[in-house]
Amino acid sequence: MTGKLGSFAHISELYVSNYLKKPTIKGQSTLIHLLDHLEEDALKTLTKNCGQPTYRAAQLRQWVVASRAGGFDEMSNLPKKFREELTKQTQLWTSQVVKHTQAEDGTEKILLQLADGGQIECVLLRDGHRITICISTQVGCAMGCVFCASGLDGVDRNLTTGEIIEQMLLLQRLLPEDQRLSHIVVMGMGEPLANIDSLLPALDFACSPDGLGIGARRITISTVGLPTAIDKLSEINARYNLAVSLHAPNDELRNEIVPINKNIGIDQILTASDHYFEVSGRQLTFEYVLLYKVNDRPEHARQLAQLLKNRQAMLNVIPYNPVEGLPYKTPSNNAQHDFRRILEDAGITVKFRHRKGDKINAACGQLRRSNSGLVQLEEPEVPESSD
Ligand code: SF4
Numbered sequence: 233m234t235g236k237l238g239s240f241a242h243i244s245e246l247y248v249s250n251y252l253k254k255p256t257i258k259g260q261s262t263l264i265h266l267l268d269h270l271e272e273d274a275l276k277t278l279t280k281n282c283g284q285p286t287y288r289a290a291q292l293r294q295w296v297v298a299s300r301a302g303g304f305d306e307m308s309n310l311p312k313k314f315r316e317e318l319t320k321q322t323q324l325w326t327s328q329v330v331k332h333t334q335a336e337d338g339t340e341k342i343l344l345q346l347a348d349g350g351q352i353e354c355v356l357l358r359d360g361h362r363i364t365i366c367i368s369t370q371v372g373c374a375m376g377c378v379f380c381a382s383g384l385d386g387v388d389r390n391l392t393t394g395e396i397i398e399q400m401l402l403l404q405r406l407l408p409e410d411q412r413l414s415h416i417v418v419m420g421m422g423e424p425l426a427n428i429d430s431l432l433p434a435l436d437f438a439c440s441p442d443g444l445g446i447g448a449r450r451i452t453i454s455t456v457g458l459p460t461a462i463d464k465l466s467e468i469n470a471r472y473n474l475a476v477s478l479h480a481p482n483d484e485l486r487n488e489i490v491p492i493n494k495n496i497g498i499d500q501i502l503t504a505s506d507h508y509f510e511v512s513g514r515q516l517t518f519e520y521v522l523l524y525k526v527n528d529r530p531e532h533a534r535q536l537a538q539l540l541k542n543r544q545a546m547l548n549v550i551p552y553n554p555v556e557g558l559p560y561k562t563p564s565n566n567a568q569h570d571f572r573r574i575l576e577d578a579g580i581t582v583k584f585r586h587r588k589g590d591k592i593n594a595a596c597g598q599l600r601r602s603n604s605g606l607v608q609l610e611e612p613e614v615p616e617s618s619d
Pocket of ligand 1: 422
């Protein structure tokens with residue numbers, strides 16, 4: 233428990249809850265990660281390799297996904313021989329839950345240790361019937377946003393598709409049997425579009441009726457704005473919501489706050505985003521972390537309004553959640569109010585996001601890869617949809 237957490241007696245911190253007991257780390261195992269092979273053909277091949285008829289593949293999938301099995305031993309209608317073979321050839325889980333934190337508002341965060349020792353976090357947020365998970369895509373992050381705990385130590389590696397799906401399934405296991413996940417935001421540790429090749433198959437799984445059955449309109453990919461990758465997404469799979477983190481209304485300031493911007497520039501990001509909007513028809517979301525005396529001045533709001541005024545977009549403003557060890561602060565209520573008023577007067581659709589999970593360091597900018605505390609993450613407001 234961090235020093236910050238220690239001051240909140242009503243928050244319980246569970247080290248490996250009953251829900252999450254099952255994953256057993258197998259170190260640098262050469263076993264196949266089953267969650268990397270959940271597509272129909274791959275699972276049938278694996279089933280055949282275990283000496284079983286291919287119809288068993290659907291049963292196996294049912295156990296892993298719908299029945300939320302914690303291990304092969306629970307899969308009671310699979311022949312013992314099949315389960316033994318699965319144990320010999322594959323591993324269901326490659327990570328270990330090293331910490332599970334719960335807040336009073338229902339937010340839960342789990343810290344996972346990966347097979348190679350890397351650590352990531354993922355979060356479950358509850359809001360009435362809406363149950364959203366926020367997942368990570370990389371160990372660390374290379375984008376270097378100055379206010380963000382995730383990027384403090386750079387990036388180690390991309391997560392595999394199986395490791396991304398594993399977060400979804402572990403978080404799903406936190407729910408009672410009669411509840412299911414309704415939304416996904418890809419805004420945990422890492423820049424999702426820097427790992428697009430692993431991410432998209434994981435999101436296909438999330439959308440599939442044989443997978444989590446979550447409509448694409450309920451999935452949001454949050455990016456710092458990598459134009460080439462946004463173009464790729466426009467080309468191959470423009471069905472998800474896109475949230476672009478701007479954090480500054482001009483390149484000079486953005487170069488300071490989001491250093492990767494020096495190689496890109498706001499114009500290119502907006503061009504790629506506009507193209508995504510044309511192809512997908514999805515209203516864009518822009519994110520803006522409001523930092524005290526850095527990007528919270530009236531002139532910043534006016535410049536931002538200028539940038540967004542002719543776009544069909546929603547602006548999410550996130551008053552900064554302080555991160556231990558970083559010098560940034562939350563803007564005053566007056567500064568927040570003035571910032572909002574200027575944007576609204578200019579006709580911009582603005583939402584100030586509430587800070588779910590901040591008491592367990594699960595809010596935007598507060599996830600990081602050590603269990604000492606603090607990455608950036610919060611459920612974004614995106615246009616509601618019916619699917
Ligand atoms: S805010 Fe996002 S893109 Fe920026 S360093 Fe953190 S995780 Fe990376």
